[in-house]
Amino acid sequence: MMSLADFFTPIDIKKITPKKGYYTSQLGQKIEHxxxxxxxxxxxxxxxxxxxxxxxxxxxxxxxxxxxxxxxEKLYLLHEGSYTTKIVDLGNIKQGATVTDTYYALKTVVEExxxxxxxxxxxxxxxxxxxxxxxxxxxxxxxxxLVVIDSHFDLxxxxxxxxxxxxxxxxxNKVFLHDPNYLFNYSNLGYQTYFNxxxxxxxxxxxxxxxxxxxxxxxxxxxxxxVIRNANMISFDISSIRSxxxxxxxNASPNGFYAEEACQLCRYxxxxxxxxxxxxxxxxxxxxxxxxxxxxxxxxxxxFIDGFYNRKRDFPLNxxxxxxxxxxxxxxxxxELVFVKSKKSDRWWMQVPYxxxxxxxERFHLVxxxxxxxxxxxSGEMPDLxxxxxxxxx
Numbered sequence: 001m002m003s004l005a006d007f008f009t010p011i012d013i014k015k016i017t018p019k020k021g022y023y024t025s026q027l028g029q030k031i032e033h034x035x036x037x038x039x040x041x042x043x044x045x046x047x048x049x050x051x052x053x054x055x056x057x058x059x060x061x062x063x064x065x066x067x068x069x070x071x072x073e074k075l076y077l078l079h080e081g082s083y084t085t086k087i088v089d090l091g092n093i094k095q096g097a098t099v100t101d102t103y104y105a106l107k108t109v110v111e112e113x114x115x116x117x118x119x120x121x122x123x124x125x126x127x128x129x130x131x132x133x134x135x136x137x138x139x140x141x142x143x144x145x146l147v148v149i150d151s152h153f154d155l156x157x158x159x160x161x162x163x164x165x166x167x168x169x170x171x172x173n174k175v176f177l178h179d180p181n182y183l184f185n186y187s188n189l190g191y192q193t194y195f196n197x198x199x200x201x202x203x204x205x206x207x208x209x210x211x212x213x214x215x216x217x218x219x220x221x222x223x224x225x226x227v228i229r230n231a232n233m234i235s236f237d238i239s240s241i242r243s244x245x246x247x248x249x250x251n252a253s254p255n256g257f258y259a260e261e262a263c264q265l266c267r268y269x270x271x272x273x274x275x276x277x278x279x280x281x282x283x284x285x286x287x288x289x290x291x292x293x294x295x296x297x298x299x300x301x302x303x304f305i306d307g308f309y310n311r312k313r314d315f316p317l318n319x320x321x322x323x324x325x326x327x328x329x330x331x332x333x334x335x336e337l338v339f340v341k342s343k344k345s346d347r348w349w350m351q352v353p354y355x356x357x358x359x360x361x362e363r364f365h366l367v368x369x370x371x372x373x374x375x376x377x378x379s380g381e382m383p384d385l386x387x388x389x390x391x392x393x394x
Contacts, residue, residue: 002112005038007105008091011051016073027302028076031087039088041116046085047308048113049301050122051092054102058126059169061250063286067294068092068123070285074298081302083309099166103132110136114276119308121301122279127154127168130235133279134175134183137233143184146175147231149265151192151214151240151256155200168282176207185392187227189265190214190240190257208388214255221261226368228268229315229347234278236265236300238293248283248293259296263303270307273315278304312345317366331380339374340366348374352389365393 013035022028031049032039039045051068058064072089093109096102106122110133113120122133130148137144148154154172166174175183187210193201204211210227217223228234243252245259257265269278283297317323317340326339338351348371351364373383 002108003038004041004090004109004112007093007109008034008038009094010091011035011069011072011089016069016076018077022076023079025079026076027078027080027085027087030080030085031076031089033089034091039090041088041113041118044086045088045118047087047119047121047305049087049089050106050109050113050120052102052106052122052125052129053092054095054099054124054129055126056095056099057128057167058282059167059251061126061168061282061284063250064124064126064282064284065095066285067125067283067297070288070291070294071123071280071283071297071301074291074295075301078298078302081306081309085305085309087305099128103129103135103166106132107135107138110277111139114140119275120277121304122277122281123297123301124279124281124283127235127237127281128166128171129281130279131166131171131174133233133235133277134178136277137182138180142182142232144182144232145185145187145230146183146233146235147187147189147228148172148235148237149189149240149257150235150237151190151253152195152237153188153191153200153204153211155203185210185230185389187230188212189224189227190217192253192255195253208391210385210388214257217257217261221264223370224265225268226348226370228265229272229274229368231269231272232274232276234269234275236262236278236280238280238283238297241296246283246293246296248285248288250284250287251282252287259299262296263300266300266304267307270304270309271311272307273311273313312342312347314342314344314347315349315366317342317349326374328374328377330377330382337377337383337386338364339369339377350374350383350386350389352386352393355390355394365389 053065055065156170239249239251242256324341329336340349350369353364376383
């Protein structure tokens, strides 16, 4: 494994440790952190925390580059759950000479960690770092399912230039237009209609992307589980949480997810067997009264870790004895829809056939779904998720 130590600066552990030190059960004692020596990644490691001190391309939120140490301070105070964690904290990627240098460092770190079956938990910095997180998958030769938790689509173009800059409000354009294109699906959770142009909503519809309005999810957070279960990578913009619960952001807004919903989203993310990276962006300590947002982020990461260590490992779907197969036919179609349910976790998937067999070994694509999708099919209707997935396979 290439040495990643050159990209990181150590943590000033004295600065964030409480006066009396940590209890043996607190994460500050359990996480091997880079304060003197760089952690040995050749040993068994499950999760690596990666701070990124970069906000030069942030939109109206200067100061988010200072976030990683504030989040660490709160995260390290939390107690380990009923499992043994194997987590390292690699320290902070400092700003490069240019923003592109920082992107290169993060891309390289993400790629190396994923290759070695270590899941990076990135603490930004501004959300344009999602683009660098995505670039980490470029050489891994796999299609990427991206989930972004955000009130905005971040598709803005530079009004003066008519061009696309990589900023925290436009990075998604860079992801969509990146060549080679290895994005299979993009999903948004929690967009707020008044923050997004109708044109951007039409783009989402045209590309068969999976976008969910905040109002649709409020008080019904379980709807997000199959969407999150489909993700290889997640980007979480802290400004998608309402300002009363997370004020530590210059773009905080009155409406958004509640704190406990944000924690639930993170737990679903941890549960997801195929998720291989997650990034938390846009937290700005300058606006954080009494460290509340830093504490919420610490708790969100704790919930992610808790989900990770409670994974059911029921994807890919084998052995077959662990699954129930349900078949149903539609009113106006001659083919049947096939659903799979895990006995281990009670979670559902839907089989969507590839339109042409071609050189593919697999005959169908498996997409996570809800019991409600099965009920829709039983009633003779085509689930919307089946149709959108089929269109992307054509």
